[in-house]
Amino acid sequence: MKKPVNxxxxxxxxxxxxxxxxxxxxxxxxxxxxxxxxxxxDNVFTWAGVQWFQxxxxxxxxxxxxxxxxxxxxxxxxxxxxxxxxxxLTMPKQGFWVSVCLVLMSLPLLIxxxxxxxxxxxxxxxxxxxxxKAINGLGINYNYTRQPVSAWFTLVLMDVWHWTSLxxxxxxxxLVSIPDAYYQAAKVDGARRWAVxxxxxxxxxxxxxxxAVLLRFxxxxxxxxxxxxxxGGGPGSATTFLSIDLxxxxxxxxxxxxxxxxxxxxxxxxxxxxxxxxxxxxxxQET
Amino acid sequence: xxxxxxxxxxxxxxxxxxxPASLMMADGSFNILLGTTLAGKTTxxxxxxxxxxxxxxxxxxxxRNVTHVPVQKRNVSMVYQQFINYPNLSVFxxxxxxxxxxxxxxxxxxxxxxAAAELLRLTPMLGRRPSELSGGQQQRTAIARAVVKDSDLxxxxxxxxxxxxxxxxxxxxxxxxxxxxxxxxxxxxxTEPAEALLFGGNTATxxxxxxxxFGATPETYRNPHDLITAEVFSDPPINxxxxxxxxxxxxxxxxxxxxxxxxxLALADGSYTLALRPHHVSPVARREAGGSFAGRVLVTxxxxxxxxxxxxxxxxTWVSQSHGIHRFDVGTEATLHADVEHALFFDSAGKRVM
Numbered sequence: 260m261k262k263p264v265n266x267x268x269x270x271x272x273x274x275x276x277x278x279x280x281x282x283x284x285x286x287x288x289x290x291x292x293x294x295x296x297x298x299x300x301d302n303v304f305t306w307a308g309v310q311w312f313q314x315x316x317x318x319x320x321x322x323x324x325x326x327x328x329x330x331x332x333x334x335x336x337x338x339x340x341x342x343x344x345x346x347x348l349t350m351p352k353q354g355f356w357v358s359v360c361l362v363l364m365s366l367p368l369l370i371x372x373x374x375x376x377x378x379x380x381x382x383x384x385x386x387x388x389x390x391x392k393a394i395n396g397l398g399i400n401y402n403y404t405r406q407p408v409s410a411w412f413t414l415v416l417m418d419v420w421h422w423t424s425l426x427x428x429x430x431x432x433x434l435v436s437i438p439d440a441y442y443q444a445a446k447v448d449g450a451r452r453w454a455v456x457x458x459x460x461x462x463x464x465x466x467x468x469x470x471a472v473l474l475r476f477x478x479x480x481x482x483x484x485x486x487x488x489x490x491g492g493g494p495g496s497a498t499t500f501l502s503i504d505l506x507x508x509x510x511x512x513x514x515x516x517x518x519x520x521x522x523x524x525x526x527x528x529x530x531x532x533x534x535x536x537x538x539x540x541x542x543x544q545e546t
Numbered sequence: 547x548x549x550x551x552x553x554x555x556x557x558x559x560x561x562x563x564x565x566p567a568s569l570m571m572a573d574g575s576f577n578i579l580l581g582t583t584l585a586g587k588t589t590x591x592x593x594x595x596x597x598x599x600x601x602x603x604x605x606x607x608x609x610r611n612v613t614h615v616p617v618q619k620r621n622v623s624m625v626y627q628q629f630i631n632y633p634n635l636s637v638f639x640x641x642x643x644x645x646x647x648x649x650x651x652x653x654x655x656x657x658x659x660x661a662a663a664e665l666l667r668l669t670p671m672l673g674r675r676p677s678e679l680s681g682g683q684q685q686r687t688a689i690a691r692a693v694v695k696d697s698d699l700x701x702x703x704x705x706x707x708x709x710x711x712x713x714x715x716x717x718x719x720x721x722x723x724x725x726x727x728x729x730x731x732x733x734x735x736x737t738e739p740a741e742a743l744l745f746g747g748n749t750a751t752x753x754x755x756x757x758x759x760f761g762a763t764p765e766t767y768r769n770p771h772d773l774i775t776a777e778v779f780s781d782p783p784i785n786x787x788x789x790x791x792x793x794x795x796x797x798x799x800x801x802x803x804x805x806x807x808x809x810x811l812a813l814a815d816g817s818y819t820l821a822l823r824p825h826h827v828s829p830v831a832r833r834e835a836g837g838s839f840a841g842r843v844l845v846t847x848x849x850x851x852x853x854x855x856x857x858x859x860x861x862x863t864w865v866s867q868s869h870g871i872h873r874f875d876v877g878t879e880a881t882l883h884a885d886v887e888h889a890l891f892f893d894s895a896g897k898r899v900m
Contacts, residue, residue, distance in 0.1 A: 440626040443597055448691075449618040449647045458643075462634035 293519035311520035321521065323496065324504040325528070331411075331500060332479045335418050339475055340468070342419070343426025348460070350431055361431075364424040372421075376488030379417045383489075403490060407497035410490055414498060417485055422478070426471045433467035434460065469540040473533055480529055501525055548573045549594065549699060549731045554603035556589055556755075563589045565756045566603060571731045571748070576722060578742045578763065579735040581752030581778055587735035590752070591701045594733060595622045607698065620699070623692035627704040629684035631676040637663070637687050638672040644695045662694040665724060682713035689717075693724060700725070702734045706741070718744060739781045743767060751778040773819060773896040782824045782854060785864040789820045789891075796820070796837070796886070799860045804837030807886045810900045818899065819892040824867035826885040829855060829874070836886030843874040857882060 294311055296304040315321050350360050370378075385391040385402045390413075394401040403409040437460065445455045483502040486492055492499035492507070499507075505525065509518030549571040556564040564586050571577050579587045592598040594605065596617040604613045612620060623644065631640045641659045650658075663669045666686040676684050685705060692700055702721075706714045722745055725732045736742060742749045742763055749767075750760040751774075758775040759766050770776035776784050789798045792815050796804040806813075831838065841857035841864065848854075853872040857864050857880055866882050874880045891900040 438628055438630075440628050440630050443592075444624065444626065444630045446597065447595065447617055447622055447624045448644045450643075454647075458632045458635060462632070 290519045290522050293515050294523055296516065298515055307516060311516040312524070314517050315521045315524060320496075320499075320504055321501075321524075324499055324501045327497075327499065328480060328501045331414070331482065332476060334415055335422075335479045336472065336475055338415070338419050339423045339426050340472060343423045343471065344430050344464070344468070346423065346427040347430035347434055348456070350427070352435060361428070364428055367421050367424050368428075370421070372484035373488055375417060375421050376485040379413060379420075379485075380489050383413045403494075405494055407494055410486075410494060410498050414486055414489065417489075418479060418482070421485075422475060426475065429467050429471045429474075430464060433464045437463045465540065469537065472536055472540065476536060477529060477533060480532070548608050550606040551594070552604045552606065554593055554600045554605060556593060556598065557601040563755055564593065564600075567757045569750060569757065569760055571733070573729050573731060574727075576725060576732045576734065576745060576747030578745060578747060578749040579733060579752055580737075580739060580742045580749050581735075582737055585752040585778075586755040587752055588703055589755075590757075591624070591703055591733060591735060594699065595624060595701055596620050621695070621697050622699045622701065623695060623697040624701045625685070625688050625692050625703065625705045627707045629676070629681060629688055629708070631684060631687050631691070633676060636673055636675060637668055637679070640676065640687055641668075641690045641694050644691060648695065658694050659690075662690040665693070666690045666720075680713075681709055682717065685709060685717065689721075689724070693728075696728075697730055700730045700732045702732070704735055704737065707737070721745070722747075739767075739779050742779070749779070751775045753778055769898075770890065771898050773821060773892045773898075776821050776890055776892075776898075780823055782865045782867060784821045784823055785827060786819055786821045787859070787861045787864075788817060790817050791815050798837075799839065802837070802839045804884070804886055807836060807889060810889075810891055813891065813900055817894065819894075819896070821890045821892065822884055822886075822888065824854070824865040826888040827864065827866040827882050828868040828885075829853070829866060829872045829880060829882055830868065830870075831883045832885065836884065838881055838883045840879050840881045843876055843878050843880045845876065846872070846874050848873070855880060855882070 292304075295307055295309070297307045297310075298304050346364075351357050367375075379390075382388045383391045383403055385395050391401060391403070400406075401409045401412075403413045441459050441463075442455065445459060450458070481502055482500055483506070486498040486500060486503060487506075490498055492503040501521075502525075505518060505521055508514050508521060549569075551567055551569045553566040553568055554564065555562070555566040567590070579590060581587050589598065593600050596605075596612065596615055600613065604611055606612065607620070631637075632643060635643070638659055641662055642655050645655045645658060659672075660669075663672055666689060668683065668686055668690060671679060671683055671687075676687060679687065685708075689702075689705065692702075705721075706717055709717065718741065721734075732747075734745065746763050748761060749763040751758045751766065751770075753774045758778065759771050766775065767779050770779060773786070777786075787798045789796045789804075791806060791810070791813055794806050794811065796806050798804060798820065839859065841859045844856040844858055844863060846853060846855050848871055851869060851871075853866075853868055853870065855866045855868075855872065855874055857866065864882070890898060893899050
C-alpha cells in the first residue's frame with residue numbers, strides 16, 4: 260500500500276526542531292567540535308583526535324575530583340532521601356498545619372544557590388558566624404577555610420538544609436495520594452506501623468522516590484555554586500568537585516579542548532549513573 | 547442473633563452521619579445495605595467493623611458488647627470498591643497476609659491460601675503481583691484475603707462497582723456461593739437495587755444516614771413501609787404523583803381520572819401520594835390495566851428486548867419500562883397505561899397506607 264505523502268507536516272515540526280537544535284544539538288556539537296581539535300586565537304582549529312580525552316583520563320586532578328564528587332553525592336543522598344521520607348511521614352495529612360508545613364518546607368527551595376552559599380559562608384565563620392562560633396564554643400575546633408573536614412561538613416549541612424525539603428515534598432505528595440482504604444485495610448488485617456510502611460507506603464512511593472533520587476543525584480553531581488562561594492574549592496582542593504575543576508580548566512586556564520573533552524566525559528558519567536539508578540529502582544515494576 | 551446494633555448513631559461535629567439505627571444480623575446471613583452515594587453505607591460498615599466509634603449506642607457481637615473493641619481484635623475482613631492489595635507482594639502473600647499477622651503455622655497457611663485461591667480461581671496467578679492481574683483478578687485477590695481467615699464479619703463495600711459489566715456479572719454470580727455455608731455475618735453495600743434483588747438475603751435501605759427499612763429482600767422490595775424506601779429500592783426511579791381519592795375515582799395530575807384499585811377502596815377519601823414502579827406502566831393497554839394518561843416523550847431507551855420510555859407529566863418525569871420494542875419519537879405525545887392494581891399509596895408524611 261502506498262502512503263499519502265504530505266510535506267506540510269515538516270513545517271509543523273520545524274519550530275520544535277529549531278528549538279531542540281539551538282538549545283541542545285548545536286551547543287553539544289560545539290563542545291564535541293572543541294573536544295577533538297586544538298584551537299588558538301583567530302578561530303584557527305587543528306585536528307587533535309582523542310588527545311584531550313586521553314589527557315583528561317590520565318590526569319590526577321580529574322580522578323580526584325571525580326572521587327570527591329562521588330563521595331559528596333553519596334553522602335548527600337544517604338542523608339537527604341531517608342530524612343526527607345521521614346519528614347514526609349511525620350507531616351500532618353489534613354488541617355491547618357498542612358499549609359504551614361508546606362510553606363516552611365518550600366522556603367529553602369526558593370533561595371538561589373549563591374545566596375545559600377553566601378548565607379552559610381557568613382553563618383559558619385568561626386569568629387562571628389552563629390554556627391561557626393557555636394561549634395567552636397562547644398570546644399570543637401572548626402574552621403572551614405582551613406580544615407577539609409569542616410568544609411565538607413558545612414557543605415553537606417548546607418545541601419541537606421537546602422534540598423531535603425524537595426525530597427520531603429515529593430514524598431508527601433506521593434503519600435497523600437495513597438487512598439485511605441489501604442490504611443484501613445491494613446488496620447483491619449491488624450498490620451503494624453512498620454508493616455504499613457514496608458508493604459504499603461514504600462511500594463506506593465517507589466516512583467516518587469525514583470524521581471527524588473534522580474533529581475538529587477543529578478543536581479548534587481553538578482554542584483558548583485555553593486563550594487565556589489564558600490571556599491572556591493578549597494581548602495587546598497578539598498572541595499574541588501568536577502564542575503569546579505571543569506570551570507578552572509575551561510575559563511581559568513582557557514584550555515578549551517581538554518575542558519570540552521572533560522565536559523563530554525562528565526556528561527556521560529551522569530547519563531550512565533542516572534540510567535543505572537533508574538534501571539535498578541524500576542527493576543520490579545512492569546507496568 | 548449475632549451482630550446487633552442498638553441505637554447506634556454517628557455524629558461528626560454538627561453533622562449527623564448516621565441517625566440512631568438498630569439492626570440485627572444473624573450468623574451465616576447475607577445482608578445488603580442499599581442506598582445512593584453518601585447515604586451512609588460506608589460509615590455504617592465502618593461502625594460495624596469498629597474502624598469508627600459510634601457517638602452513641604452499642605454494638606453487640608455474639609452476646610458480647612464490642613462497642614469499644616478496636617477492629618484489629620474483632621476478626622473482621624473487608625473488601626473495598628478500589629482493589630486494595632499489597633502492591634509488591636505476590637497474590638499468595640497477599641492472601642496469606644491476614645493469616646501471617648495472626649501467627650498461623652506455615653503449612654496451615656499454605657493449605658488455606660490454596661483453598662481460597664481455588665475457590666476464587668486464582669491458582670494459576672498465585673506467583674504474580676497485583677499489577678500483573680486484570681481488575682477482576684485483583685478484586686478476587688482482595689475477596690480471597692477476606693474469606694481466607696474465617697472472619698466473623700465480612701464487609702463488602704461496593705466491591706463490584708469498579709469492574710466492567712462482564713466481570714461484574716461473573717463475580718456477582720459467584721459471590722453468594724462463596725459465602726453460603728459459612729458462619730460469618732456478611733454485609734454487602736451497593737447502590738443498585740437490581741444487585742440487592744439478585745442476592746436475596748436481607749436488605750436495609752439507607753437514605754441520608756437513616757435506615758428506612760430492614761427485612762428480607764423481596765419483602766422490603768414488595769412492601770416498602772414508606773415512600774423513601776420505595777424510591778431507594780427502585781431502578782429506574784419509581785413514578786410518583788399526588789392523587790385525590792373521591793369515592794371510586796382517583797384524580798391525578800389534576801385532570802386524569804383513574805379507577806380506584808379494589809384494595810384501596812377502603813381508604814378514606816382525600817389526598818395521597820401514589821407510587822408505581824416503571825414496569826407497571828406500559829405503552830400497551832392490558833386487560834386489567836386501570837388507568838391511562840398522555841404525555842410528551844422525552845427519551846426512549848431501547849435495549850434488545852426492553853423499552854424504557856420517559857414521559858413528561860405535570861408532576862415530573864414518569865418512566866415506563868416494558869418488554870418489546872416500542873418506538874416513540876422525542877416530542878410526540880404517547881399514551882401510557884398503568885396497572886393501578888400495583889400502585890402503592892402513601893399519606894402526606896410519606897407513610898405507606900396501602
